[in-house]
Amino acid sequence: MADITLKNITKQYGDGYRAVRDVNLDIADGEFVILVGPSGCGKSTLLRMIVGLEDITSGDMLIGGERVNEKAPRDRNLSMVFQNYALYPHLTVYENIAFPLRLAKFGDAEVDRRVHQASELLELDEHLQRKPANLSGGQRQRVAMGRAIVRQAQAFLFDEPLSNLDAKLRGQMRAEISRLQKRLGITTVYVTHDQIEAMTLGDRVAVLRKGELQQVATPRDLYTSPVNLFVAGFIGSPPMNFIPATVSDGELHTPFGEWRLPESRRPDLGGHDIVLLGARPESFEDSSVVPDTIREHGVVFDANVDVIEWLGNEQYAYVPYEAPEDIRAQLADLERELDSEAMRTQLVVSLDATSRIPEGTTAELWLDLRKIHVLDPATGRNLSVAAADAAGSDGAAGSEGAGATSDASAPEPSPAADENPSP
Amino acid sequence: MDEGKVSRRDRSLWWIAGVVVIAYALFPVAWIVSVSFKTPSDLGSNRFLPTTWVWENYENILAGGAQDLFLSALRNSVGISLLATFISVVLATFAAYAIARLDFPGKRVILTTALAVAIFPVISIVTPLFNLWRNIGLYDTWPGLIIPYLSLTLPISIWTLSAFFRQIPWELEQAAQVDGATTWQAFRKVIVPLATPGVFTTAILSFFIAWNDFVYGISLTSTEAARPVPAALAFFTGASQFVDPAGAIAAAAVVVTIPVVVLVLLFQRRIVSGLTQGAVKG
Known part of the structure; x- marks a missing residue:
């Protein structure tokens, strides 16, 4: 031992x-x-x-x-x-x-x-x-x-x-x-x-x-709290969705409309023109089944659902969309590195099993903005986590929560930080 | 039902084919056996089976006039073949292990040289060897035959054994090392037991090559000191110069075939294929 x-x-x-x-x-x-x-x-x-x-x-x-x-x-x-x-x-x-x-x-x-x-x-x-x-x-x-x-x-x-x-x-x-x-x-x-x-x-x-x-x-x-694009894409199945967005005056211009992030998830976007928004499939929901109490934390947008997979306990909806060519190429690279193949840019969305959105229609989806990650496409860094880390270093809300391993071996703050040049 | 009939007919065809092949291959052997039991006067009788079965020829070579010639040759053959086999298997085991496991400069050279030696015609080096052996005093000695035999047996031993070692998953050795074995212990306790069938196969092949050799045996020996059986057969004579020695030669041929047959029967069960089954994968 x-x-x-x-x-x-x-x-x-x-x-x-x-x-x-x-x-x-x-x-x-x-x-x-x-x-x-x-x-x-x-x-x-x-x-x-x-x-x-x-x-x-x-x-x-x-x-x-x-x-x-x-x-x-x-x-x-x-x-x-x-x-x-x-x-x-x-x-x-x-x-x-x-x-x-x-x-x-x-x-x-x-x-x-x-x-x-x-x-x-x-x-x-x-x-x-x-x-x-x-x-x-x-x-x-x-x-x-x-x-x-x-x-x-x-x-x-x-x-x-x-x-x-x-x-x-x-x-x-x-x-x-x-x-x-x-x-x-x-x-x-x-x-x-x-x-x-x-x-x-x-x-x-x-x-x-x-x-x-x-x-x-x-x-x-x-x-x-994945520290970068690679970890975010690697962990989770189906994988995290990456939505390209252009930054203008704190507003994020995405293929699905203008979004404004809540205070808690808003890193300093100065110097970034384009960011990737990472959202896990379960952060989305059919807007008709979202309870009013949490509806205000997210955005509602129209999406063209072309395929639905119903699994009993949940269902996956596939939402294709157009993305700028360079972002597309970068996402395809990432996919290849993760041993899979990206055919097209699309959202994979997990919906409540009771949702009755029909295939091939435009539906209203809801996205929980509190769970969004903002990633820098150039360096791959997760800006949200970096911001939370910075804020949490004086408070107790660090991403490295008092988790399962509270021994002396607590890892140094993200070893990957050395590898990614600061923006 | 139909299929059963077809397969039964197939099977009987296979049996017939097998019997034909065996008869074709064993007929000369049966003939030799039959000749070895004939009296000298019976040799020209144009009949397959002897008219009277006699042990005369065997008595002649084992206890009679040809005794000195045959028994010393038999002793030489057994000794030289066993020694050559043993040395060649030991050397080949280490060489093949190194070739299969290690990456060292000159590995390909060794393998191609071994192959080149194996395809080199024996007859072309006998004469120079004869001169050389005479000059350095190896002519008509056991080492004088063992060394050329090694040149015949080593290449094939190295090739078969290295193919065998390559089949043994390397993970086994690594597992043994992690379990606390030294490189030598891993080799002895894991690799050697698994390679045993290959070693036995190689040993039998080597022994046959040495045992059956005639060209070296006749060229590099001159007396009973080292002459092996295949060469000695040519020196058999009848009771007088007018008696055909074919009976004695046939008897000697039968006697030298017996150890080979015994050897194969003995080691057949050691040559089990698929011993490495179950080592890896699920």
Whole structure:
């Protein structure tokens, strides 16, 4: 059990490609931290640097306060669950789990005790004498976890452990991992590209993009106060809508009309001609079902709803609109980076399930302006969060609320700030 | 029902084809066996089966006049082939592991050289080797045969084994290292057990190559000190110069085939495919 500290960690490959750039991260003892990002963002490389399977080009890796850069994996006393499990096919489940203990030269009685302890925890008792080839995917996954928990490692490292399972099993194993980590209370670093895993499992989530750390925060903060366009677009499904707006005298001119932001969400827009307004699908509503008490906090506008998807508990409406060409190109770039494809600029709007807006008509929608993010299209910075941070630094209303992780490892105010030049 | 009939007819066709192939391949072997049981006078009888079955030829090579020639050759063959196989498998295991896992300069050169050596005609290097061996005193010795045999067995061993090592997921080794193993422990406890079928396959192939060699055996030896069986067969003579030694040769050929058959039967169960199944993925 130990804390893990990453100081200016950089990974550069022989061909000059920098997979990880200057990452700083403090992981407290017992904390569950998720590394998340689109494919190729360097999250797995970072994890393999922690465990020692990948050399560190520069920077310091500290585990339990001790520098481990030059230590071999076996001297770091970490345990890891690989994406493809990496079970030893010639050994039984029992011997697979016992493998680390045998290497550490434990006595037979002690090995037996610990293996049974682990197998009981993971409900593998009846499979102990079988070979991995005869197990189902979920069982193999549990064996891999058994091998990880059987010795007292300083930390657990998971490299996309659930990506080979089907959806149902993934849900069950997710809950299982969460339960196990809480019960054992061991520092855990978990790599995933699945944002549901990221949001549900972690105490804190670190979002990576092209090897650079964008934001480290609790899932809730990440969702409500993303520091930049990338994080805002990456977290949330369906993703946040970005509406281009021209600034004139405090008014925002959007494709859907003139909007004026409420005091609380109005950052200093001096020097910005064009901004992007970020609004999550659930910030919208069919204006006919909005209660009068909150109606005044938002704006009502006419929108051309061309497709409706009714899901039972809610429905999604798609509202295409025209956007300036350069903004369009930028949004398409962002989409591509997030591993998806933008066909057209459109709003994805979540509506109340009772709403009866018909497809292919113009409808009146309501948008809660209190939940809008103002983003700078040039730098990608979230101006609303930056403003709130500045205001909150003397008060208690900082975006870094007294969240789930109140330990000493509270992250430095948005590490991504260094990366984005101030406007 | 119709489909069942068709598949049954298919199956009987397969059986017939199989029997034809086996008969074609084994007929020469059956002939040799039959000849080995014939008396010298029976050799020209133009009949497949001997008129009288006799052990005379076997007695001749194992206990009789040809005993010295055959038994020493057998000893040489076994010793030289086993040693050559052992050395080649050990060397090839390390070489193939390095080729499959490490990135080092000259890796391609080693592989292409190995291939080039393998396709180089043996007969063209026998003469220079003969001269060289005579000069440095390796002529007619065990090492004098083991070294050329290594040049035959190493390339194929390295190629088959490196293909085998590449199949073993690298994650297994990394997992072992994270679990606390040194590089050597990971190699010995994870990679070697998984590579065993490949090692055995390679060993058998190497052994056959060394065991069956004739060109080196006849050219680089002159006495019983190192002459292997395939070469010794040519030196068999009958009871007198007028007696055809074909019976004795056939008996010797049968005797040297037996270890090969035994070896394959013995190691067949070790050559299990798909041992790495279940290591990775779901």
